[in-house]
């Protein structure tokens with residue numbers, strides 16, 4: 001079997017539980033991400049999403065297991081893996097533009113100053129930031145603008161893998177909508193591989209090629225991998241009219257509302273625990289190219 | 304508009320307080336002279352002579368005019384202009400202070416970044432810090448054998464602590480997300496220190512520097528009274544020995560003004576490195 005672009009193999013994380021013992025956040029998590037894929041991970045708070053992301057970023061080491069990107073072990077942070085943090089990831093003493101050039105200059109040290117500025121300005125423009133705004137400090141920008149700057153910084157660096165940890169978690173619904181649109185726009189221009197944490201189901205459906213579902217912690221598992229069988233380009237107003245939309249959404253709601261708790265806390269066997277692939281497609285489920293059995297479809301329909 | 308009138312009000316009030324204060328001072332002088340019963344000490348120190356009384360503000364003002372119109376004259380070891388004396392003091396303060404900064408800031412970085420260094424050095428800091436800087440003077444004079452260098456050493460030792468402690472505190476408190484930004488951009492240790500940690504901790508560091516310069520200016524007066532020779536502290540003491548209270552009061556005011564200027568320079572620096580999250 002061909003290894004995916006990013007492969008997460010038997011990842012286990014334990015932490016001291018504060019009572020002298022240990023608790024396992026997740027155990028033997030195993031999954032892969034293909035090049036150019038946009039994958040969202042959904043799960044309740046505390047199940048270990050940020051922990052997984054920090055491991056992928058190389059900012060933390062797992063208790064056991066490995067992460068491979070392009071066949072090479074991930075150890076330590078790298079410019080190949082860009083990160084957008086939920087909060088405070090902009091340096092407050094630098095202007096919006098300088099926050100981006102800071103990253104670009106680190107990524108392309110051989111570039112001239114002008115080229116760095118030009119490249120950075122272009123990416124800020126892609127997320128809708130132009131004119132005087134880009135010379136303001138983060139404290140003078142709204143929450144939405146700040147998050148746009150950090151998205152621009154991450155994309156401008158053209159990393160092989162882009163990691164986003166609840167990037168819109170602190171934003172109001174309207175702002176979130178616009179920035180999601182901008183994220184799609186930037187992403188479709190670049191073919192960037194993206195791994196994004198969110199707790200917003202609609203956001204995940206709108207953005208992702210595939211959604212990974214995690215059960216509740218401790219002993220959380222990446223239980224399912226749900227394909228989003230809605231063609232791109234997607235648009236928040238029109239996707240709701242697609243026949244697959246509510247089927248997928250119901251499946252996700254049902255998982256997070258009920259099954260994530262039912263499946264929680266089961267210590268797995270020693271082997272790798274891979275997510276079950278779920279493909280919900282009401283349009284062409286007769287000649288599906290997917291080798292997986294049709295069982296998950298039934299589950300989706302019954303919900 | 305509102306703030307302007309408020310500032311104006313405050314300015315008028317300030318001038319009023321100054322005028323009334325000076326007026327009361329001026330008026331209380333003759334009364335004191337008439338009613339003043341001289342103590343034995345005052346008599347011994349020549350309190351009976353007219354020069355020995357507390358001078359009125361008008362006299363101090365005259366002195367200030369005289370001194371400030373020719374601040375840099377040099378007529379022998381005991382008669383130098385106020386500008387020269389202050390110049391000596393500032394030179395000592397800045398030398399000791401810069402030496403302290405050169406050691407305190409890098410050391411503070413080390414302590415802030417490494418908890419081992421923090422734990423290892425903390426006991427020394429805690430014991431050395433509360434020592435009055437003047438307590439070092441005899442030892443400094445004995446070891447260094449030079450009064451000038453000893454004064455500088457005393458400034459060094461008193462200004463090192465606030466800078467050291469604030470730098471360590473500021474560096475240790477740098478938000479982890481910012482350090483992670485540096486890490487994900489593969490910045491090396493030196494680049495991270497200069498482009499992320501230093502600007503992030505700068506407000507705290509400069510606050511420490513500001514406290515230090517204030518303490519150094521307090522201490523230099525006392526140190527110069529001890530070592531003598533030159534400097535504003537020596538000048539105050541010398542004028543007291545000459546029983547020239549007008550000069551004493553004038554130089555006290557000058558100490559205040561210079562201290563204020565030093566402090567406001569760091570206030571300015573503080574504003575340039577400040578940031579809001």
Ligand SMILES: Nc1ncnc2c1ncn2[C@@H]1O[C@H](COP(=O)(O)OP(=O)(O)O)[C@@H](O)[C@H]1O
Pocket residue numbers: 015016025043044045046047048049050051052217
């Ligand atoms: N450094 C740590 N030490 C101990 N426990 C931790 C640490 N980091 C995270 N945890 C615990 O691991 C679990 C997963 O955390 P996290 O990955 O932040 O969850 P999520 O992002 O899914 O909300 C939580 O129970 C959390 O308390």
Ligand SMILES: [Mg+2]
Pocket residue numbers: 049050051
């Ligand atoms: Mg999280």
